[in-house]
Structures are given as structure tokens and as C-alpha cells.
Amino acid sequence: MPEPGTTALVILLPAAEPVLAAARRVDPALVRPGLPAHVTALYPFLPDTALTDEVRTAVREVAAGFPPAEVRLAEIVTTPGFTAILTPSLQPVADAVCARWPEVLPYGGRFGPQPTAHLTVAMGEGDLERVGDEVRPLLPLGVRAETLQLVALTERGWEPRLEAPFGG
DSSP, X not given: OOOTTOEEEEEEOGGXXXXXXXXXXXXXXXXXXXOOSEEEEESSOSOGGGOOHHHHHHHHHHHHTSOOEEEEEOOEEEETTEEEEEXXXXXXXXXXXXXXXXXXXXXXXXXXXXXXXXXXXXXXSXXXXXXXXXXXXXXXXXXXXXXXXXXXXXXXXXXXXXXEETTO
16 A cells, blocks of 8 residues: 555556446445546656656656657456456557656666556455456447646645646
8 A cells, every 4th residue: 555655657547447337336346446447657756745846847858759649448357356457558658658757667676677657546455357348338438648747645635736748
């Protein structure tokens, strides 16, 4: 469980909210509270106390290097404790973020140096197969990725620290 001060860089996918809503209908505890639909580019990122102007500028520069993207959500994957939709079209963004901060291991190194880009639909112990059954009729779903967002966990939950638009 992350502690306050933990940060992440996420690619917002607001049009994918119906997918998370379907998972919440099965079991609200399986959907992370406080974060909109997104693909994680780098988690954990730097500590909240280390978010300098230089870091914010670097985040903006990485985001500016990519145009807004049309993303097709189609392939759902369920493994023990996890249901996700793969987002290969966003892999280059996640890879660029990881390359910019090579000292920060994505997910603490649990999934290797380049985890597969994905939208987490549900996570935890519960009826993940049923989540998949509820989400599949919504797919394929076309969404647009336009923003890289820096978020920090506070005592109140996840809060945005910076929104960096793709393409500048």
C-alpha cells in the first residue's frame, strides 16, 4: 500500500471511465479510488518532496514529445489479482518516461524495466472473471490520450500536481 508522498506519472483516459464504472458495479473495492481512468507511465515516481521546477519541466518536455493519441481499448487480460486492458499504442510514452528517469524502477522492479502499458480495470481479491464479463461488451472502445499527469498521494487521496499536454 503506497504511503502519502508517493507520486506517479499517469496518462489520462477520461473516456474510459465506463470501463471502471462496470468494474465498480461488480465490486467497488476492486477499483482504485481517487484516480480517473489512466495508464500508468511510471509508478512510483519521485517523492512528492523531490518535485522541483526542473522535474516539472522535464515532465512537460516528455509529454510535448508525443502527439495526442487515439487509443483502442480491446484486449482485456485477467490474471490472479488483476484485470487490465492492454494499451500497446501508449507503450512508447511509458518507455520514454522510464528512459528519462532510469534511476526509478517501474513498480519497484516487480515487472521488469519495461512493464506492458495497460489500463488497470480491477485489482485485488474478488470476482475478476465477472469484472471481465461486465467489461467485454464495452469493448472495443476508442479513447483519446492527451495528457500526462503527475499525481501525489496525500492524506486526502491522490491529487494532481501537474498536467502536461501531449504535443506541447
